[in-house]
Amino acid sequence: MIGNWYFLLLFLSLTSSRTRALTAPCLGKVDAKLRYFFPQNDPYNITLAYTDKIENRIIGEIFRILVEEKLNYRVEKVKQDEDKQENKTNLIHCHEDEESCEDKMNIENPPSAMVTLDKMLPLSQTVDWLGLMDIGQLGPAIRYGWYIPERTAAGPSALLTHWRILQQKEKLSIFEPTPSQYQFVSKMAAKTKMSAGCLKCFDGLFTPTWCQGSVSPSNGCALVLTTFPSNTTMYNTSVIIEEILQEHFYVIVAFVGDGSESVVSFMEESSRDTNNSYIVLHYHPSALTIKNNLTPILFPECNDPLLKRDTSDPTCIYSANKLTKIAWKQIENGAPDLYSFLERFVFSYKDYDKLLEFYNSKTEKHPSLTTEQIACKWLKHKVPGKSGNMTYWYNKWHGHIKTRKKKLYIGGIFPISGTKYIAPELAIVAKMAVDDINANKTMLTDYDLSLDIKDGKCEPDVVMKMFIDIIRTKAISRFSSTVGVLGPSCSNTVEAIAGVSKHYRTVVVTYMAKGSISNENSDKYPYFFRTVASNKHNKYAFTELIRKLGWNKVAAITQDGQKYS
Numbered sequence: 001m002i003g004n005w006y007f008l009l010l011f012l013s014l015t016s017s018r019t020r021a022l023t024a025p026c027l028g029k030v031d032a033k034l035r036y037f038f039p040q041n042d043p044y045n046i047t048l049a050y051t052d053k054i055e056n057r058i059i060g061e062i063f064r065i066l067v068e069e070k071l072n073y074r075v076e077k078v079k080q081d082e083d084k085q086e087n088k089t090n091l092i093h094c095h096e097d098e099e100s101c102e103d104k105m106n107i108e109n110p111p112s113a114m115v116t117l118d119k120m121l122p123l124s125q126t127v128d129w130l131g132l133m134d135i136g137q138l139g140p141a142i143r144y145g146w147y148i149p150e151r152t153a154a155g156p157s158a159l160l161t162h163w164r165i166l167q168q169k170e171k172l173s174i175f176e177p178t179p180s181q182y183q184f185v186s187k188m189a190a191k192t193k194m195s196a197g198c199l200k201c202f203d204g205l206f207t208p209t210w211c212q213g214s215v216s217p218s219n220g221c222a223l224v225l226t227t228f229p230s231n232t233t234m235y236n237t238s239v240i241i242e243e244i245l246q247e248h249f250y251v252i253v254a255f256v257g258d259g260s261e262s263v264v265s266f267m268e269e270s271s272r273d274t275n276n277s278y279i280v281l282h283y284h285p286s287a288l289t290i291k292n293n294l295t296p297i298l299f300p301e302c303n304d305p306l307l308k309r310d311t312s313d314p315t316c317i318y319s320a321n322k323l324t325k326i327a328w329k330q331i332e333n334g335a336p337d338l339y340s341f342l343e344r345f346v347f348s349y350k351d352y353d354k355l356l357e358f359y360n361s362k363t364e365k366h367p368s369l370t371t372e373q374i375a376c377k378w379l380k381h382k383v384p385g386k387s388g389n390m391t392y393w394y395n396k397w398h399g400h401i402k403t404r405k406k407k408l409y410i411g412g413i414f415p416i417s418g419t420k421y422i423a424p425e426l427a428i429v430a431k432m433a434v435d436d437i438n439a440n441k442t443m444l445t446d447y448d449l450s451l452d453i454k455d456g457k458c459e460p461d462v463v464m465k466m467f468i469d470i471i472r473t474k475a476i477s478r479f480s481s482t483v484g485v486l487g488p489s490c491s492n493t494v495e496a497i498a499g500v501s502k503h504y505r506t507v508v509v510t511y512m513a514k515g516s517i518s519n520e521n522s523d524k525y526p527y528f529f530r531t532v533a534s535n536k537h538n539k540y541a542f543t544e545l546i547r548k549l550g551w552n553k554v555a556a557i558t559q560d561g562q563k564y565s
Helices: 002-015 054-070 163-167 169-175 179-190 237-247 257-274 287-291 330-334 336-344 349-365 371-379 393-400 425-439 460-471 476-480 491-504 535-549
Strands: 046-050 075-079 115-122 132-137 142-149 222-226 251-255 279-284 294-296 320-328 382-384 390-392 406-414 447-455 482-486 507-510 528-530
Touching (some): 046 054, 054 075, 132 336, 179 222, 179 251, 237 251, 257 287, 349 371, 382 393, 406 460, 425 447, 491 507, 491 528
Parallel strands (some): 222 251, 406 447, 482 507, 507 528
Antiparallel strands (some): 115 320, 142 294, 142 320
8 A cells, every 4th residue: 555655645646746858858958947838827838739740750859958957948749730720729729710710819728739830821920819929930831733744844855844734635635544543542532531621532533534444544634642631721622622623634533642752752653663653732842842852833823812812712722832930929028038949040041941951861761760759860960060060950059049149029000801901911021021120130239129010990989999009918018118119101190109109208200191290299299100101291382382383273172081091
């Protein structure tokens, strides 16, 4: 009995201990005492969203090793389902639509995942209205598309890399599978769980009516390999299925799920013997496309790939997306060294490509290696140093973990959505300007600018609420480091915050609004400035214009309503 109590007490003492788990460190001796994140009064570990994607897993392990061994935070991984529309709810407290988030975006209890490293988003997508922070891009742009082997594209017909080839059955013969290839792929597809995204599929295959027949298993159509069906806004399988039907593509789509790597490897090896080829529907760069040296089939450009993509237009699905680092806003003040590291946790296109090549090489030679082991080997693989001598990759890169500059905050109020004037690109341009200043080593060298983007919707009450949200913060250091507000854009929203700003001694600089405030009443609005002339200055230009034109009578037409609306 005493022995049982002894082991129970020993177990409790080990599980409740606030020391690092007894695992072999990757980068050498580390501090055994863990640090915790205190967003309120309770200690929390850092929770990291992860998916089944190879790229996400290897990047996540590199991040975990560095954060645990160099910053001494414990990192816990939270599973995220990439194939569900609601996958963002692991990181936030509300669903995707803005209205359901308005009352929840300021919830201060930690979400299940505080950080995601490689969220795929359109280039102009913002997440600030969700109570999150966009901490910049992780690495290169990612693009979904149709890919074929480079050896096939380099063959006699360069037209194989143009999407029109998919409408010409006689020219797709090189992509027609042999009976044994079709049988292998169809067996793998039949094992895939078709949870969503392909109502017109059967046994994991989507086969258009013109590809059904008894002449051959695929009836002369090309075989397209992909993973799971999806119904996310970024990659909606049903939209691609409709494209195949509308454009009359001679293809059969095989959803092979988790078996995509083995299926593509089988097709790569067997097609060399049978002198045919295959098509893959995937994203690039990825471990799969790099391993098999795949090149894209070219499709028409999306009409508006940056701002308002038409999610029903398949060409927009093939547009470039950014790999975005997203974090819960409380991390910025609650764990500033972690936030600083997140800002600097970036892979160049070359390093990202090399990392995936490294992963493919290690798993091919040593299939038993875990993702954690491969991540550690990557951190310690040899590269040329500054002096020409070989050194660990980490030694060349570790300067990203360094003393943090003093943070200066700028609130930005932009017309991102609403029923009036809409210009979400203004927020993107302002963010680019902030990034340029932070990257310039000759400007504000001891400071780091941070732009907090808010959606004012060109509505006076919304703009006032956004202004209050910017200045109302429980972190005294955050308020004292807020240098001002950039915006708003619409004239009918200016006067209210221009008047309130003097009570908080907060500078407001509008980049577009004209309104009635001018230098004549600067005493009333001492903290308000603009980069454009006010409406009152227009009278001088109008007077000069009328004189030049020699007009004797002028009529002015105005609307009956709120001023400057």
